Amino acid sequence: MHADVIDLRSDTVTRPTAAMREAMMAAEVGDDVFGEDPTVVALERRTAEILGKEAAVFMPSGTMTNQVAVRVHTEPGDEILLEAEAHIYYYEVGGPAALSGVMCRLLPGVRGIFGAAEVKAALRTWNVHYPKTKLVCIENTHNRGGGSVWPVERVAEVAEAARAAGLRMHLDGARLWNASVASGVPEREYARYFDSVSVCFSKGLGAPVGSALAGTEEFVERARRFRKQFGGGMRQAGIIAAGALYALEHHRARLAEDHVHARRFAEGLATIPGVELIGGMPETNMVVFRVKLLPAEVAMQRLAAAGLLVLPMDTDSLRAVTHLDVTAEQVERAVEIVRKIVRTEK
Numbered sequence: 001m002h003a004d005v006i007d008l009r010s011d012t013v014t015r016p017t018a019a020m021r022e023a024m025m026a027a028e029v030g031d032d033v034f035g036e037d038p039t040v041v042a043l044e045r046r047t048a049e050i051l052g053k054e055a056a057v058f059m060p061s062g063t064m065t066n067q068v069a070v071r072v073h074t075e076p077g078d079e080i081l082l083e084a085e086a087h088i089y090y091y092e093v094g095g096p097a098a099l100s101g102v103m104c105r106l107l108p109g110v111r112g113i114f115g116a117a118e119v120k121a122a123l124r125t126w127n128v129h130y131p132k133t134k135l136v137c138i139e140n141t142h143n144r145g146g147g148s149v150w151p152v153e154r155v156a157e158v159a160e161a162a163r164a165a166g167l168r169m170h171l172d173g174a175r176l177w178n179a180s181v182a183s184g185v186p187e188r189e190y191a192r193y194f195d196s197v198s199v200c201f202s203k204g205l206g207a208p209v210g211s212a213l214a215g216t217e218e219f220v221e222r223a224r225r226f227r228k229q230f231g232g233g234m235r236q237a238g239i240i241a242a243g244a245l246y247a248l249e250h251h252r253a254r255l256a257e258d259h260v261h262a263r264r265f266a267e268g269l270a271t272i273p274g275v276e277l278i279g280g281m282p283e284t285n286m287v288v289f290r291v292k293l294l295p296a297e298v299a300m301q302r303l304a305a306a307g308l309l310v311l312p313m314d315t316d317s318l319r320a321v322t323h324l325d326v327t328a329e330q331v332e333r334a335v336e337i338v339r340k341i342v343r344t345e346k
Ligand SMILES: *Cc1c(COP(=O)(O)O)cnc(C)c1O
Pocket: 060, 061, 062, 063, 064, 066, 087, 088, 139, 141, 142, 143, 172, 174, 175, 200, 202, 203, 211
């Protein structure tokens, strides 16, 4: 890609830093399916510790961690409750139906966030006709909610309603790191309301590959079996786990910088007539906006031609995501690129 191009499509486009590559090169490795990769073991332990859980298991993707969690918590024919635009439902290729044979019952949310009332409204009484409801999933930060952060009181309220009904709780915390940095609520404080927690190392933290699923020892033991069944048993995975471990230790606090950059980009957009911010100022590293006269696909192509890459969120809205490889100078330049394409449109 041209060095001048500013890539705000996703926080997954980062390249490993030199220090991260060094850590990867120096990683001690073994066969992880035999449980013999010391770097994977170290990453799993450290992740579990940060999340305040007994254990964690390393997997190639966040999709796999979520889908394995759903599989462990359910049996075919069960029902899971999740917000209508949750990643697990929206972006995981129908995984709950294909891999676990479960039904998704969708709850209404505001920027992806719902409350105890929505859970209670979806509860079923016992009836021979009904599927069994097993699980409530929460996504924090919420991707299609524009990187929105769950207030921890909301999580507590949903967890209480779920527990009272005998339901389990899963957290899709692909961007839990961002939620913690933005809210000041430590990861383990969020995590304590959940039976299982997924986290990604390959989003804001900037590692090349990897996610983890945490929970009790017993949960993780079952998750390991499904990871293998789903084809996610890796061998000398320490090479990539070392990048993830490096990212975990060195790139969490700096997410604050991405949040400042997203806010700065949004503030810049707010000064451009013809551009509308959707959902207000960003809470974390995502900015959702609309170039009013243009369909998202067209706006995206014009921006790309001018050197700014973003993704369409819907037919008329775009998403820009700040990350490790975005500088303050690029953010300023990105605003000017949007200003320019809006001006030429008139
Ligand atoms: C990216 C993401 C995932 C998992 O993505 P992979 O690309 O499979 O690693 C899960 N949940 C959310 C909210 C995400 O943004």
